[in-house]
Amino acid sequence: MTSTLVDPESVPVEVRPYLEELVRRTRAxxxxxxxxxxxxxxxxxxxYRHGRSDVDVTVVAGPALPGRAVRQMAKVLAHPALPCPAAGLELVIYDSEFAKRPSVAAGYSLNLNTGPLLPSRADFDPKRSPxxxxxxxxxxxxxxxxxxxGSPVRQVVAAPHDRDLYAAILASVREHADGVGHLSDNQVLNGCRSVAFCRTGRWLAKRNAARLITQTEEAFRPLIEAALDSFERPRSSAVPLPAADVRTFLSWVADRIEIEAIAR
Structure with a gap:
């Protein structure tokens, strides 16, 4: 049977059949x-770590895509209509005219969260989402x-302007610092990824970013290593980290990003 995916070998085997069916339904x-x-x-x-990671998917469609098709997507991809083998599916649909230009807006026509470990959400109004x-x-x-x-990613999605991106990164760190709805290991690792981006100009996998930060920030090494150990567990077995230490670390992260943002 011919695959619906451009390169099936490029995606984790645990979610390959799921992504095949997701693409098939999206095309239909x-x-x-x-x-x-x-x-x-x-x-x-x-x-990707099975049992821990979400599946994050972006769909880009032409501006003539009917609204009824967007709502149908929310139905046909929702768990358990399409059973999600990962912790959850986070899927967005963008209009191609929006996606091809840098923007600070959410800009989606659908923001779908679904799956065994995610609260179900199908949002059609981008003003309702950070x-x-x-x-x-x-x-x-x-x-x-x-x-x-479909078409190569860089042909259809523009990179944000640097100043806008750093503002978004800072907002994400502040949101993680609130702690609501976030595992503490992910709070720390998201902070590591944010600082690693400031240092390298590239997005790294969270575990790689954490190892990079431990090389220079000895004071935070025990906390980051504890976050890495917890991250190896399934999401349901994550180990809480000391809240005060997490807040201190994220305050340091925010300071680093603010400095970088000013430089931009």
């Missing part, structure tokens, strides 16, 4: 308006998006 609903489907997040950065995560995801997509179907 969205063609002839479909432009691209690609993976971002841990799959794009080659750090924009910074979408800015960061589009930056990761432009750098490393893993094409599943």
């Amino acid at each position: 609903v969205c063609e002839p308006h479909l432009v691209s489907v690609f993976a971002v997040g841990s799959i794009a950065l080659a750090d 924009a910074f995560w979408h800015v960061i995801d589009r930056s990761i997509a432009h750098q490393s998006g893993r094409l599943l179907y």
